[in-house]
Amino acid sequence: MELRTFQPSTVIFLFMIVNVIDYNFVSALKCYKCTMTKPSPHTNETVRLCASFDYSDLYxxxxxxxxxxxxxxxxxNLxxxxxxTERDCALQRYDYQDLENGKWRxxxxxxxxYDTGCSVIDDKGQRSSxxxxxxxxxxxxxxxxxxHAPHTGMIVFICIFLLILNYK
Known part of the structure; x- marks a missing residue:
């Protein structure tokens, strides 16, 4: 029986693909969060004001x-x-009750x-905002x-890396 060996570039490529796939299925989406006003002190929520937004891990x-x-x-327009500006996760969670075996769960x-992209709320001229x-x-x-296309940077990096390794 003959053992097949893989090029180092193939092993690295497969490792990176597995990491990208694993990352997509295991970890939650990450978004920036900031608000225009401070949260209520009763919420115990971290203060993340958009006026101070700096792309740091705090946000x-x-x-x-x-x-x-x-x-x-x-x-x-006053x-x-x-x-x-406000940034956050899109509101997509829907909680509901379902009857299972005679009990509500x-x-x-x-x-x-939502569709990807931007849209302006049309208030038919009712407000000055x-x-x-x-x-x-x-x-x-x-x-x-x-x-923004997810993982574009990672895909470009992988392609350049493979081209360099296979060029030698």
Missing amino acids: VIDCPYSTMCMKKDISV PHPING LKVAIEEP RTEFCYCRGDLCNTSCLP
């Missing part, structure tokens, strides 16, 4: 009940314009109500309004 949260991140930009579902919601898929994609 990174796990989103176990979301498949998308959200960014909301608000502008109010005598002095007020602008603000709490069930949790993850809904997909403008609200834009942006939804995206992929870890930490809610830095801007541009849709």
Whole structure:
């Protein structure tokens, strides 16, 4: 019986693919979270103000009940314009009761109500404010309004790495 040996580049490639697949199925989506105002002191929630947003780990949260991140930009046209931003996990969790064996049980579902991209709320001229919601898929994609493809950087790195190894 002949044993087959693999090139080091093939082993590294397979290892990286397994890590990417494992990462997608095991860990929750990560999004940036920040608010325009401080949370209530009774909530015991970390203060993450968007006015101080700096892309640090303080603003990174796990989103176990979301498949998308959200960014909301608000502008109010008063005598002095007020602008603000909020970032968070997209609200996709749906809690409901289900009757099982004669007993009501709490069930949790993850809904997909949003499309990737940005949309402005049309209030038909009723208010002097403008609200834009942006939804995206992929870890930490809610830095801007541009849709973000998950793992693009990792894919580019793998391709360049394999090209370099196979070139020798």
